[in-house]
Amino acid sequence: MSTDTRGGAAEPLVAVQDLVKRFPITRGIILQRQIGAVHAVEDLTLHIARGETLGLVGESGCGKSTTARLMARLVEPTAGSIRFDGEDITHLSGRAMQHVRRKVQIVFQDPYASLNPRQSVGQIIGAPLRIHGIEGDRRRQVQDLMEQTGLNPEHYNRYPHEFSGGQRQRIGIARALALRPSLIVCDEPVSALDVSIQAQIVSLLTDLQKEHDLTYLFISHDLGVVRHVSDRVAVMYLGRLVELADRDALYERPRHPYTAALISAVPQGTGANRRRIVLQGDVPSPANPPSGCPFHPRCPKARIISGDPAVVPENCATEMPSLTAVAPGHTAACWYPLVPGDDLIAAAEGMAPEVVEQAEEAATA
Amino acid sequence: MSEVLLEVRDLVVHFPTPDGVVKAVDGVSFTIERGRTLGVVGESGSGKSITFLTVMGLINRKSARVSGEVLFEGRNLLEATTEELRHIRGDRIGMIFQDPMTSMHPMYRVGDQISEAILAHRNVGKREAGARAVEALRQVGIPAPEQRARQYPHEYSGGMRQRAMIAMALVLDPDLLIADEPTTALDVTVQAQILEVIDELKQRLNIGVALISHSLATVADVSQDVMVMYAGRPVERGTRGEVFDAPLHPYTLGLLSSVPRVDVRVERLVPIEGSPPSLINVPPGCAFHPRCPYRFDPCDRDVPDLRDRGGGHDDACHLSAEAKAANRRERLDMQEPVT
Ligand SMILES: Nc1ncnc2c1ncn2[C@@H]1O[C@H](COP(=O)(O)OP(=O)(O)OP(=O)(O)O)[C@@H](O)[C@H]1O
Ligand SMILES: Nc1ncnc2c1ncn2[C@@H]1O[C@H](COP(=O)(O)OP(=O)(O)OP(=O)(O)O)[C@@H](O)[C@H]1O
Ligand code: SF4
Ligand SMILES: [Mg+2]
Ligand SMILES: [Mg+2]
Numbered sequence: 001m002s003t004d005t006r007g008g009a010a011e012p013l014v015a016v017q018d019l020v021k022r023f024p025i026t027r028g029i030i031l032q033r034q035i036g037a038v039h040a041v042e043d044l045t046l047h048i049a050r051g052e053t054l055g056l057v058g059e060s061g062c063g064k065s066t067t068a069r070l071m072a073r074l075v076e077p078t079a080g081s082i083r084f085d086g087e088d089i090t091h092l093s094g095r096a097m098q099h100v101r102r103k104v105q106i107v108f109q110d111p112y113a114s115l116n117p118r119q120s121v122g123q124i125i126g127a128p129l130r131i132h133g134i135e136g137d138r139r140r141q142v143q144d145l146m147e148q149t150g151l152n153p154e155h156y157n158r159y160p161h162e163f164s165g166g167q168r169q170r171i172g173i174a175r176a177l178a179l180r181p182s183l184i185v186c187d188e189p190v191s192a193l194d195v196s197i198q199a200q201i202v203s204l205l206t207d208l209q210k211e212h213d214l215t216y217l218f219i220s221h222d223l224g225v226v227r228h229v230s231d232r233v234a235v236m237y238l239g240r241l242v243e244l245a246d247r248d249a250l251y252e253r254p255r256h257p258y259t260a261a262l263i264s265a266v267p268q269g270t271g272a273n274r275r276r277i278v279l280q281g282d283v284p285s286p287a288n289p290p291s292g293c294p295f296h297p298r299c300p301k302a303r304i305i306s307g308d309p310a311v312v313p314e315n316c317a318t319e320m321p322s323l324t325a326v327a328p329g330h331t332a333a334c335w336y337p338l339v340p341g342d343d344l345i346a347a348a349e350g351m352a353p354e355v356v357e358q359a360e361e362a363a364t365a
Numbered sequence: 366m367s368e369v370l371l372e373v374r375d376l377v378v379h380f381p382t383p384d385g386v387v388k389a390v391d392g393v394s395f396t397i398e399r400g401r402t403l404g405v406v407g408e409s410g411s412g413k414s415i416t417f418l419t420v421m422g423l424i425n426r427k428s429a430r431v432s433g434e435v436l437f438e439g440r441n442l443l444e445a446t447t448e449e450l451r452h453i454r455g456d457r458i459g460m461i462f463q464d465p466m467t468s469m470h471p472m473y474r475v476g477d478q479i480s481e482a483i484l485a486h487r488n489v490g491k492r493e494a495g496a497r498a499v500e501a502l503r504q505v506g507i508p509a510p511e512q513r514a515r516q517y518p519h520e521y522s523g524g525m526r527q528r529a530m531i532a533m534a535l536v537l538d539p540d541l542l543i544a545d546e547p548t549t550a551l552d553v554t555v556q557a558q559i560l561e562v563i564d565e566l567k568q569r570l571n572i573g574v575a576l577i578s579h580s581l582a583t584v585a586d587v588s589q590d591v592m593v594m595y596a597g598r599p600v601e602r603g604t605r606g607e608v609f610d611a612p613l614h615p616y617t618l619g620l621l622s623s624v625p626r627v628d629v630r631v632e633r634l635v636p637i638e639g640s641p642p643s644l645i646n647v648p649p650g651c652a653f654h655p656r657c658p659y660r661f662d663p664c665d666r667d668v669p670d671l672r673d674r675g676g677g678h679d680d681a682c683h684l685s686a687e688a689k690a691a692n693r694r695e696r697l698d699m700q701e702p703v704t
Contacts, residue, residue, distance in 0.1 A: 059552035164640040194408040195579055196656075199623035199636035221553065224582075228625035228634065251627060265557035266627045267582035274586065278561050279554045280506075282522040353508040 011086050012047035013183060013215045014071060019044040019080035021066050025287060038287045040066040042239040044080070045323070048183070053209065053216040055230030055247070057223055057262070059283050063239040064219045068185045071217060072104050073097065085182070102132055105176035109188035111168035115160040121146070121171055122156040128178040145174040148211075150204060166197035173204065177212070185217045190225060202229060223266050227251055232329075235259045238294040239286055241323060245330035255326045255337040257301035260344055277344045281356035290363035292317045293335065297359035300347035305336050309350045310358070317363065368399040370541050370573040371420070376433035378412075378419050385645040386430075389415040391597035393433075394671070397541060397590075402567060402574040404584030404605070406620075407594030408641055413577045416594075417543050419443075421460055422450035437541075456486045459534030461527070463546035468530060469518045476502070476514025479533050486537050501532035505562050524555035531562060538570070545577045560587050581620050585609055593617050596642050596652040599671055603678035613680035613689050615657045622696045635696065651683065659684055659692055 022037040041063045048054045056064050069075045071082065073089060081090045089100050105128075108114040115124055126142045128134075134141075143153035149170040160168055169189060176184055186205065190198040206229060209216060220226050226233055227247060234244040235256065243256040254260040264277040281298045284290055293316045296302055302312040315321070315335050323333045338344070378390035390412040397403045405413050418424050420435050422442060435442040437453065445453070454460070462468050470478060479498035483489060489497075495514070502510035505528040518526055527547060534542060544563060548556035564587050567574050578584050584591055584605075591608040593601040593616065601614040612618045619637040639656040642648055648655050654664040663683050671681040682689070 059554065166640055194641060195581075195620060195624065196408055196637040197640060199625075199634040200638070202625070203634055203636055222625075223553070223627045224625040227627055227630055248630070251630075261554060263627055265553045267556075267560075267580065267584075267586040268626060268628050276557055278557050280558070282524045282555055283552055353506050357508040 010049065012083075013050045013085060014217075015047040015083040016071065017045050017081045017083075019067075019070060019082065020078045021063075021070055021075060022078045036287055039239045039289055040286060041070065044241055046234055046241060046244060048215055048217060049231075050182075050215055051209075051213055052231040053218050053229050055226035055233040056217060056219045056236065057221065057226050057233060058236035059221065059262075061283065061286055062236040063286070064221075064236060065187055066239075067236070068106065068187045068217060068219055071183075072106050072185055073100065074106075098132070102128075102179040103181050104183045104185065105179065105181040106185045106187060107169075107172050107176050107189045109191050111165055111172050111192065112160075114172055115168060117160055120157050120159055121151070121163075124160070124171060125174045125178060128175060132179060134179070141178070142174075145177055148177070148208070149174040150200075164197075165193050166200055169193060169201050170204065173201075173208070177208065180212070181214070183215045183217065185219070187219045188221070189218075191220065191222065198225070205229065223251075223263060235262065238284065238289050240294060240333065242295070242334070243330075243332045244323070245327075245332075249327065249330050253327075255330065255332040256295075256334045257299050257338060257344060258295045259332075260338060261298075261300070261348070264344075275345050277348045279348055280351050280353045281360060284360060284364065288364050290360060292319055292363065293321055293333075297356055297363050300344045300351065301334070301336055301338060301342060303351060304342055304344075304347045309347075309352070310355050312359065367401075369396050370399050370437070371397040371575075372434075372436040373416075373420065374434040374436070376416060376419060376435065377431065378415050378424065379430040380428060381430065382645075387644045388597050388647055389429075389644060390419065391647070392671075393594070393597075393599055395592050395599065395602065397573040397575055399540065399573050400567070400571050401589040402564070402576055402587055403590045403592060404588030405575060405577045405592050405594065406579065406581050406584050408579055410641060410644065411594040412597040412644075413594055414545055417460075417545060417575060417577065421454055421458060421543065422447075452486070455482055455534075455539070456537050457539050458541045458543065459537070459539040460543045461530045461534045461545070461547050463549050469526065469533075471518055474515055474517055475521065475529050479514075479529075479536055482533060483536055497536060498532075501536040502529065504535070504566070505529070505532045506558070507532070523551055524558060527551060527555075527559050528562060531559070531566070535566060535570070539572065541573045541575070542567070543575045543577075546579070547576070548583065549578070556583075563587065581609075581624060582626075593620075596647055597644060598652065598681065599679075600653065600682070601680040602671065607676075607678040611678070612693060613674055613678065614653075614682050615659050615684070615692065616653050617680075618693060618696050619656075651681070659688065 019041055021041040023040055024034045025036040026032040027035045058064055070077055084100055122142050125145055126138050129138055146153045151170050190201050218229050230247050233247055233250045235242050237258050243259045261277040261279050279298045290297055296312050296316040302316045303309050305313050321333045321335045323331045326332050326337050374394050376390055376393045380387040380389060393416050407413050476498045479501055480494040483494040483497055499510045499514050502514055507513050507528055548559050576588055588605055591605050592599050595616050601608060601617045612621055622635045623637055637656055642652055650665040650667055651669050654660045669681045669683050671679050673679050
């Protein structure tokens, strides 16, 4: 783990507190009435230490990208605060915000959509330098960035369509590096790439981190990649942080039932037959999240506690468990964190799809 | 006794285009047995879908040059009439695709769509077909199937739509199920459900399954046999244990040592360099040679044959058995878990 110790008690590079983002759901074309809200991020509190990689995992729609965009201040939070490098940037604007923007960069999932097809690679990578009025020989700076990211500097005048998917992602990374940021938010940086290309990009990102002392928020639904790159890992479910721990603790001793099920669901490719925790039901809609613990309709641990697949404990169904320390540096938001001997496989097998559906209906009524 | 359901021999599918001939499938052979799952892996554009679309007779034969044999119960489907194919599809061979939204009609109730398939192939009344549709939905684990049958596809979640697709593919009791990336569009926890449903049905109904995926790990978890494809050809073929525990081909070895795992953390990933080739200008010799760290004299000249290296474990690579074993030891040493 690479936590900064230079300045005494190290201040984290990023700290978000009780962050909330809700997107209004409206109806009507001329007179738009708000009829509800998507709870994209709810009460998110976490920090990222200097030089570390914080992995962020969770299933589609759980709020990972929204978290990324909040941290980069690309969307306004509904509530809560964001501190960057010791400064409250929640409501910063204008010149002060410009300064922060240089320090926080995003690498996006889709290398095709995030590059302007009408600009040459040189223009794309050089754009941040131009916008922020950075002095110097721009061509040399850009070619240097191309070299660092494994692109041929002679391809300076080529256009995005002349590059493969992996190379386009390298272009996106070179652009993100141009302003010498301290935080790079990588939002699914390898998900759109061919399997054989993903490792190239992952290795590039880890090499660059060492060279430039970068801090990463690394978002992926691929739990294998996240285990490989992260120092600590955060797990989200329906907009909420449900568990956060050091990498190995999280993968080897998950305490939240959802984390355990998520890890167990990942195909492992070990070539051996393996039993896994198969959750019933789908991830519920963030527009109408279940009452109490958002995971309770699908949760096998809650059934271990109640002893009945059709029943969940009262607190799981009605009260949101807060994020609590379960071990040093390890927090989980669960009324009944996992303990050795909990047989989630058997408990999940005992749950019929109907039971989960009924629990969901009861919880979102 | 093993029973071969499907045997594909030397299948070739070439698409002539203004830019040149796209060699989408270029000599693919395999068999699928009853009660077993063949996992087919390969990266985007390696010819997985085209292979199985051709098996199903769903390739426009005017735009493609097709040769080889597709033997289903001894009959070569490449010579079958449209009418015969229509009967075999659905009735004997079921197919599910990556995106269930595109293969279900948005305007009709799910139950009616399944009944429709039954009525087209079976001599039963509407009422009976409806009852069978509900039963099929129940079989794939859809809660309250009587009510769900009356809903439209958009009222289903992604996982439920994929279950309904499986129900539709299996309602006529086919002998073979072809599943083309059935879980790629789904969440991880829902993927696990779908793989479980397919595996459970395979055992209970004793059918053969082809599971196509770009993920080696997905295939490893539920297949008995595995075929790895690269640039329109199989490069390795064997049982799951053979391919995963004793990979022969440098591409397979490359995939195994470049994909990070959830169960252990390895010190270093060893990426495969370069990118997949164009299928119009496939590299001469072994198509993988420009990216292969072990290439030597004949590789850029001679196309390696897919050959049995003992016990039905085949690969297509010029290296000697000793060299492959040494590469494997060296690579897998680097993959020792970090402690
Ligand atoms: N601009 C927006 N307007 C309305 N709803 C939005 C907006 N952006 C995101 N959402 C909703 O907020 C929720 C969280 O979305 P987000 O993109 O953060 O999820 P994610 O975890 O990144 O998912 P994925 O893995 O699919 O990328 C989703 O339900 C999404 O539909
Ligand atoms: N009608 C066509 N004309 C020309 N080329 C085609 C045609 N149909 C498919 N191809 C090409 O054939 C190749 C093999 O395609 P196929 O869909 O089988 O790949 P795949 O292995 O299934 O990939 P993916 O993982 O992306 O689904 C691709 O390069 C594709 O562009
Ligand atoms: S709080 Fe209850 S329902 Fe939620 S994860 Fe823990 S045991 Fe399961
Ligand atoms: Mg996202
Ligand atoms: Mg395909």
